[in-house]
Amino acid sequence: METSSVYLSLPASKERLYDYSKAMDWPYQFVTLSEADRHKRRILNDQYGLYAQLSPLVPIIGLLLVRLVRWRLGKLTEKQAPYDAEATSSAVAFYEASVASSPLALWRRFSWWLSDNVEFAGLTLCQRDQLIFGGVWAAWLLFLCTKDTGTDYHHLARRFGIVGISQLPILYLLSLKWFNLVALILRTSHEHLNRWHRTLGRITYLFITLHGVLYLNYYFQVGGLPAAFLRVVPALGMSGLFCMTLLNTTSLKLIRRLSYRVFFIIHITVALALPFIVWFHVPHGRIYMAEALAVAIVDLGIRRYTRVTSFCAVEGIIGTDLVKVKVKSSDNMMKSLASRPGSHIYLSIPPMSKSKKAPLLLSYLGSEFIFNPFTVAAIDEEAGEFMLVVRQMRGPTTKTLSSFSDPLLRDINVALSFDGPYGDYTSFPSFSGSEFDGVLLFAGGVGATFILPLLKHIRTENPSLRVQTIWATRNINEAAWCTTQADSGILKESGLRLFCTRSGFESTDNSACECSSISDVEMSSLDKESKVNDSSVPVESFQRPNIRQIVNAFFQQGHGRRVGVVVCGPDEMAADVRRVVTHWVERDRDVWFHNESFGW
Known part of the structure; x- marks a missing residue:
């Protein structure tokens, strides 16, 4: 909303502007500046905008x-x-x-x-470090917004704007999946940085909102609010603020539960449109928009170039709402997957595999911008293929995959596009040495698609390491996909304990837990009759696992060294495991804890 000619376009004299500012009960006033003073203000704003953009180097x-x-x-x-x-x-x-x-x-x-x-109020807001360090970061940016602004109202309003948009390049960078320089420097992953992307996104929205509110107040005070919406610069500013408000609103957990697709499409659309809106809104912010747009285009270009399309066999798993996808892949993809156990890929459905009734443009846009993450459940290097296990949800991707699993289409392969692999394994510690006393793995439902490849990798890397795996499912058929793989013997692996709860996963305090409807690792209710031979799936118990007893026994049996705990399942399962492990952390046990989730 920034403009150097704001005084000339409003039906109010300079004297009237000054009178209104005197009536305001706070230190900032509507002041009249000479061209030289305006130039100095512009230099200061550019200077503090640069300080705000370079500031992330300090925490890194x-x-x-x-x-x-x-x-x-x-x-x-x-x-x-x-x-x-x-x-x-x-x-x-x-x-x-x-x-x-x-x-x-x-x-x-x-x-x-x-x-x-x-x-x-019973809702999980964020992790404590996000709240603390996010608050510190917001306080620092607030300091940069007020430093050397004197009592000039417009200086303050413009400073909020320039500091806010200076964060957009780093905000975009934190969201990237491939071209993520921050992840490369810190030797971490996109999945780990994504929560900081969300934190910075809220802070950026706050400062841009304050910029907009200050200017709306100014237009209201001088009686020029209706006319402001008819001018290009203020109208573009309000459009940008509306887009960011829409993006942050659809990012709320309630909205994502109702329609993850709406959240995703709005997120992508606003992220691509916002740099152009700000570009024409204020010339002084164009450098930041060019940076943000450049990193986004480079990342999208690399992902588009490395995306592969393969013909796949899609098959339903009897007695469940699960779909098994077998993918013939290239040697490069197979090598990447073999070196990154538990990794995931983004799947999209190309236009050639969609209904001919769908408009061609919508099919193309859907294949370019609508994709879902799925964990690679198993790989067969000799056959050159990998497998996905997908639960049918309410979204169009899993519904389409489910339709491909029709028995009448069993002998027909369908074309699917894949981008990846991605995952947090690159930041995992090594299990090959004597650093770990043991590793405890928890899987809930199809969360085993992450846990079982990790188990196999640990066994290969360090056969003597003490490992125990707890896999809880609602239906014995959910474990049947393992019995058809080349490494199907993993179900009989020493230390693997399978629990079929039938009545659903419950927490250790005997309270029933409802799982997220948008999570790819949830254990949804199944009404279908079991048709799998129980002898091929060794079930230890048809009751829920006692997490407290399992964790305590595992820690007590150790040598006192570091223990790894990995969870991939419903939020309630991860919370229960962490609650019990906290007791051992308070006793000064060294614990490496990882919770794998596709909540975003």
């Missing part, structure tokens, strides 16, 4: 230094910690006492506390 460098210090502290602690191959209780007690007051132990407890969820 700080995080790298923290990792260096933590690595050094870990080396010092290893020299102090004894190793007792017999895992006696005295050895464990001695180890816990030796590290209880160490700097590394204090850091671990603090890090665990930061990663706890913040809840309000």
Whole structure:
């Protein structure tokens, strides 16, 4: 909404503007500036906008230094910690006492506390570190917005705008899946950075909203509000603010539950349109819009270039609402998947596989911008194929895949497009050495498509490592897809315990849990009759697993060293596991915890 000719276009004299500002009960006033003063204001705004954009370098460098210090502290602690191959209780007690007051132990407890969820009125808002560091970041940007603005109302309003849009390039960068320089520098993944993308997105929206509100107040005060909407610059500003409001509203969990497709399409549309709106709204912000648009186009271009289309066999799994997709893939894709267990790909349906009744333009746009993430459940390197297990949901992609599984079409392969692989495994620690005392894996429903490949990889990397896997399903047929694979013996793997709850997953406090309707790892209710031979699927129990008992027993049997805990299942399952593991973290046990989720 910024314009240098705002005074000339309003039906109010300079004296009237000054009178209105005097009536305002706060320090900022509507002041009249000379051309030289306006130029100085412009220089200051550009300067603080640059400060705001370069500021993310500070936490990135700080995080790298923290990792260096933590690595050094870990080396010092290893020299102090004894190793007792017999895992006696005295050895464990001695180890816990030796590290209880160490700097590394204090850091671990603090890090665990930061990663706890913040809840309000029964709703999970974010993790505690997002709230704290996001608040610090917002305070820093607020300081940049008010510094050297004096009592000039327009200086403050414009500063909120320039600082807000200066965050858009880093906001876009954090959202990228392939060309993510921040993930490369920090040796992490898009999935881990996505929550910071959401945090920065809310902060950016706040500052741009304040920019808009200040200008709306100005137009109202001088009596020029109706006329402002008829001018190009204010109209573009309000359009941009409306788009960002629409984007943030559809990002709410309630809206995403009702229609994830609406959230996704609006997200993509606004992200591509916003740089053009701001470009014509204010010339001084064009450098930031060029940066944001450039990184987005480069990422989309790379993903489009690396996307592959393959003919796939789609088959329904009897007695469930699951669909099995077998994909013949290239050697490069198979090598990437083999080196990244538990990775996921983005699947889209090309126009050639869609109904001929659908308009060609809509089919093309759908194949370019509508894609769903699915975990690669298994790979067969000899056959050159990988497999997906998909649960039919309410969206068009899974419904279309389900229609391809019609028995009448069993001998007909369909064309599907794939982009990836992606996943958090690149940031996982190594399981090959003696760092870990054991790894405890939890899978809920089709969350096993992530857990079982990880289990197989750990067994290959370190056969002697103590590993226990808990897989909870509602129906025995949900585990049947494993019995048809080349590595079907994984169901009889030592340490794998299968629980078929039949009545649904429940938490450890005996309260029933309802799972998210949009999650790809949820365990939805199944009414179909079981038709799988129970002997091929070794079920330990037809009751829910006692998570507290399982976790406590696993930690008690260890040597006192680091324990890995990985969960891929409903939110309630992850919350129950984390609640029990917290007890051991408070006892100074070193825990590496990972919760795999497609909530966004």
